[in-house]
Amino acid sequence: MRVTANTFPDTLVDQLSQLAVRQNRLQSQAATGQRIQLPEDDPTAMRRVIDLQNESKNLGQYQRNISTLKEYAGASFMAIKSLEKICDRAGEIATLADDTKSPEELRIYAIEINQLLEQSVQLANTKHRGDYLFGGTQTDKPPFTLGPVETNGRVNSVSYNGNSDLPQNEIAEDTMLTVQVPGSNTATTGTRGLIVDATSGADFFQHLISLRDNLYAGDTETIVKTDRVNLAKDEENILFHLGTNGAIQSRLETASTVAQTRGNSIEVLISNEADADLAQTLVRLNEAQNAYKAALQSGATILSRSLMDYLR
Amino acid sequence: MLDLYGTLSLGQRSLQTQRQGVEIAGHNLANVNNPAYTRQRLIIQTSQAVPSAIGPQGTGADGVAIQQLRNTLVDRQLQGEISTRGYLQAKQQALQYAQADLGQEIDRQSATAESASASEGVGAQYSLAEGLSDLFNNFQSLATNPTSMAERQVLMMKAQTLATQFNQVDQRLGELRGFLNESLQTDIDKVNQLVEEIARLNNQVFNSEVNGFGVANDLRDTRQAKIEELAGLTRIQTVEQANGMIDVAIEGQDLILGNQKIDSLEIHDAGSGQWLARTRSAGQNLTLTGGKMQGTIDARDRDVRKLKEDLNGLAALLIDEVNKIHIAGFSLNGSTGARFFNGTHAGDIEANVDLLNNPALVQASGSATAPGDNSAALAMAKLGNATFEPLNNQSFSQGYGQTVATLGQSLSSVNNQLTDQEVVEKLLKRQRDSYSGVSLDEEMTELMKFQKAFEASARLINTVDEMLDTVISLKR
Numbered sequence: 001m002r003v004t005a006n007t008f009p010d011t012l013v014d015q016l017s018q019l020a021v022r023q024n025r026l027q028s029q030a031a032t033g034q035r036i037q038l039p040e041d042d043p044t045a046m047r048r049v050i051d052l053q054n055e056s057k058n059l060g061q062y063q064r065n066i067s068t069l070k071e072y073a074g075a076s077f078m079a080i081k082s083l084e085k086i087c088d089r090a091g092e093i094a095t096l097a098d099d100t101k102s103p104e105e106l107r108i109y110a111i112e113i114n115q116l117l118e119q120s121v122q123l124a125n126t127k128h129r130g131d132y133l134f135g136g137t138q139t140d141k142p143p144f145t146l147g148p149v150e151t152n153g154r155v156n157s158v159s160y161n162g163n164s165d166l167p168q169n170e171i172a173e174d175t176m177l178t179v180q181v182p183g184s185n186t187a188t189t190g191t192r193g194l195i196v197d198a199t200s201g202a203d204f205f206q207h208l209i210s211l212r213d214n215l216y217a218g219d220t221e222t223i224v225k226t227d228r229v230n231l232a233k234d235e236e237n238i239l240f241h242l243g244t245n246g247a248i249q250s251r252l253e254t255a256s257t258v259a260q261t262r263g264n265s266i267e268v269l270i271s272n273e274a275d276a277d278l279a280q281t282l283v284r285l286n287e288a289q290n291a292y293k294a295a296l297q298s299g300a301t302i303l304s305r306s307l308m309d310y311l312r
Numbered sequence: 313m314l315d316l317y318g319t320l321s322l323g324q325r326s327l328q329t330q331r332q333g334v335e336i337a338g339h340n341l342a343n344v345n346n347p348a349y350t351r352q353r354l355i356i357q358t359s360q361a362v363p364s365a366i367g368p369q370g371t372g373a374d375g376v377a378i379q380q381l382r383n384t385l386v387d388r389q390l391q392g393e394i395s396t397r398g399y400l401q402a403k404q405q406a407l408q409y410a411q412a413d414l415g416q417e418i419d420r421q422s423a424t425a426e427s428a429s430a431s432e433g434v435g436a437q438y439s440l441a442e443g444l445s446d447l448f449n450n451f452q453s454l455a456t457n458p459t460s461m462a463e464r465q466v467l468m469m470k471a472q473t474l475a476t477q478f479n480q481v482d483q484r485l486g487e488l489r490g491f492l493n494e495s496l497q498t499d500i501d502k503v504n505q506l507v508e509e510i511a512r513l514n515n516q517v518f519n520s521e522v523n524g525f526g527v528a529n530d531l532r533d534t535r536q537a538k539i540e541e542l543a544g545l546t547r548i549q550t551v552e553q554a555n556g557m558i559d560v561a562i563e564g565q566d567l568i569l570g571n572q573k574i575d576s577l578e579i580h581d582a583g584s585g586q587w588l589a590r591t592r593s594a595g596q597n598l599t600l601t602g603g604k605m606q607g608t609i610d611a612r613d614r615d616v617r618k619l620k621e622d623l624n625g626l627a628a629l630l631i632d633e634v635n636k637i638h639i640a641g642f643s644l645n646g647s648t649g650a651r652f653f654n655g656t657h658a659g660d661i662e663a664n665v666d667l668l669n670n671p672a673l674v675q676a677s678g679s680a681t682a683p684g685d686n687s688a689a690l691a692m693a694k695l696g697n698a699t700f701e702p703l704n705n706q707s708f709s710q711g712y713g714q715t716v717a718t719l720g721q722s723l724s725s726v727n728n729q730l731t732d733q734e735v736v737e738k739l740l741k742r743q744r745d746s747y748s749g750v751s752l753d754e755e756m757t758e759l760m761k762f763q764k765a766f767e768a769s770a771r772l773i774n775t776v777d778e779m780l781d782t783v784i785s786l787k788r
Binding site: 001002003004005006007010011014032033034036037038039040041042043044046047049050051053054057058060061062064065068069129130131132135136137138139140163165167168169170173174270271274275306307308311 | 344345407408411414416417418419420421441442444445446448449452453455456457458459460644677679681682683684685686687690693694696697709710712713714716717718719720721723724727738741742745746747749750751752753754756757760
């Protein structure tokens, strides 16, 4: 091939610009630690990274869902636990109240039961982050209200203002869960009610009212025959809810761990797609730099010499 | 047989010839950096011999022609390759703009799972992909905490951010289209100007060659450069006539016949702002096949348009699907029937301003009286993972991912094609250069050669002069 005056400079410029492009690319890979940055770098990997990042974000969201739900479950647990204690005490009183007790003693028990009633209504109206926990989806009103005070100074009814619907939440893709419990469920289907429940026959407030009235009346026979049995049903129902709550919390914990593990493995997948192998990148950058230097040096030597140097 | 005066004239012609050689070497040297230049050579022939007693005797040499060392085959090939490169370069440029307009990058430092929350608001990259997943994730947050005003407010702000992103990308792509149209107009003006110049050069070549002064080398060089410039803009067909003029046609439409400019190009609107080229006099619509102009048109009508349509489709579907659920839901106040997004496509999507002003109006509940119900919020959150037929049975995020990958794929393949094309073109250019290019070493040698010959010729004249003196002094 005939090499002309412009062959050298043209070729040198081409080679230098190619090497500059390569150095630039390797340098930005080394600086960012990323193999791909723009869609043109590797469209299919870009696509997978977008999908994976979306999945990773979704998992992060599920974890946030789970931690919010854990709060709710925790708040519910505290309320149910306290109700259980009240229920225990009421059962104890129902057991203590027999023929051996004087009417005066029974009256004192009745006053205690009345206190317990008011306390438990207050517990059933527990709020978390401004929402009533046991009103179903009717979270803006207190689920339970004490009825009017009768002439004898007593309250004879507690009404339920909530509903038996529950919000469902997603804790993993297509895995739904509800952490809440309705205050009352008069149907034998759906989530059992905390205070009133048709399945177990629980109606805690009404049973407390009945026990209290029977204590006032000194009707120990009914207390033994009916109230003790009824309160046992309430006890069973509340324990059922405690157990369920525990199960839900452990399920949330598991779901959170799964999401965390999955998030970590997705991170590895994204890294495989997008991250540069730093050792390899630096070695190649070094190569490119050496080639660049060599091209500059040889180019400078060749270009500065010509026949002209040897002519007079 | 030559007499002394004949020999004197031989020396004088020889001087002339060698001087011409020096001049041509000088001309070559002067044009060493002119890319359009083709090196020239003086063709030297022995002069007419005269008969002598011992046979025909030489009478020296004459310069008979100045020859251009041009390989028309390489020129022809190069012309086609230049059109292809012009096409790819224009396409690459347009797609790079589109890629920039889309603004989708991977920024791992700010987007890892652990650092996602930590890096929010510290200049982390935020594009439509993030906007889409944030929207659905905020619906999730709302579903988990349906009465929270904080979640509602964040949701509406994210919705507004996403809508603005759609607006901006759509607007930028619209501007890109306008920019590509403008560049097409500029190219057509340039084509017309080049056509005029080539026709004029044809005329000059013809005029200077018809008088029998040999080939008009330098005019041909200039014309070839103009033809190659034209080929970069659009693929052309050229035919060289016997009289040295070159006819130029685009897609079978004659633009130059001989020294006549037959037609020029103009823009015509093929409907809805889709600018295309056609011939002005013949009114023929042109379907170009190569060159910068077609690269611009292809990028505009295929990739940029598809990108814009895809994003519009995505936005329209998002508006429809979210609104469908939202309209049936109930707000904290029990109101219903409000839209979540206003608008119909990427250009005009916006979050409902009433909801933005009062996030309590976000209709997350499935019941007018139960604010703790989250069924509407949950249904909207689930849209994030749902697949839709218009998105080829993919989710919103996947649909967007496909859009990005499609653009990336087009750009990446253009990049590769262009690299290949540049290699081909470079090889051809080197080939041409090795045949037609000026070599300084060569010209310097030529220069010395002719200089020495010039000196020798002068010595001849000197010698003949001395001989004449000798002859004249015989008489004394």
